Amino acid sequence: MTLIALAIALAVASAVVYRRHGVSGVSDGLALGAGMLRQVLPLMLLGMVLAGFTRVALPEDLIGRWLGEDAGVTSVLLGAAAGALLPAGPYVMMPLLGSLLGAGAGVGPIAAFMTAWSIIPVSRTLVWEIPFLGGAFAASRTLVSLPFPFASGFAVPYVIKLFE
């Protein structure tokens, strides 16, 4: 979603709030937003510094080398670890994974990588999940989700045969 789409959604929501609840409704909405921002900002800033330095410490070509050749179980484990650690949006990650898959990387490691990147990413948990939803929720969800990248890495290579 672009910034413009988000701004339009906010404008529409604000207009509906104004029609239903008037100026006091709009100011309530702004106050709720400001309260949330105040609460999450300090933790988010720390998380962003962490994400920025991780990006320097783990450049994408390193990940490419980890996943480049398919070495069975080891590659699935490496794929899951790399996916959890590498902070990047889909606009970086999807082209990277697509090119690795095209260059002969295994389906299992790529599936493990993608699942770890989307469901247990360290930087998103620190920047977004803990500030907004709290440590208790983030820890419970992460614990339950830990096996998912491995399940994906081992199951997707078999399931993909049904779709080829």
Place this chain on the structure above:
Amino acid sequence: MVGLLLGAIGAAFGRGGLDGLLEGTRASNALLWRALPYMVLGITLAGMLQVLVPPRTIARWMGDEAGIAGLAIGVLAGMITPGGPYVMYPVAAALMNSGAGIGALGGFANSRHALPMQRLLIWEIPFLGVPFALARYSVAIAMPVITIVLVPMIYRLMPASARAARRTRPSVDDSRDSS
């Protein structure tokens, strides 16, 4: 958190020396300025939605008393929620403040992470191809289902103080319940 931070800074220094530190600072700064406008708009949107949808309604649809239907609503909402974390997390926090159940929230979060329609159509299918995208998606369908069952159980084992911290936010609790 501080340990992780020091570890990442150390690793950046190990790879690139002082340039690595400078680059890390620059990358963090770039992240902040890129995310900030989205974050402010996303959080304000969540504030407006909290005014529009009273907590009672959220509790009725997604609270623990809503049962299986509440869990299913969480999972479906996760699949169709567009936008990045700057939309998802403020909305999830608003739902949490308004009394959504932990199972429904876990289902919302993990289906948003594992089964988002937007990412499937815009990113996965074009870049990874239909067979890979569909195979990954079919395997991932089990994930939110496991999540809605197990996350509430594990959440109950967390220290009471950590759980209570998120349920009482003075700035949010007085939102209009009467509308």
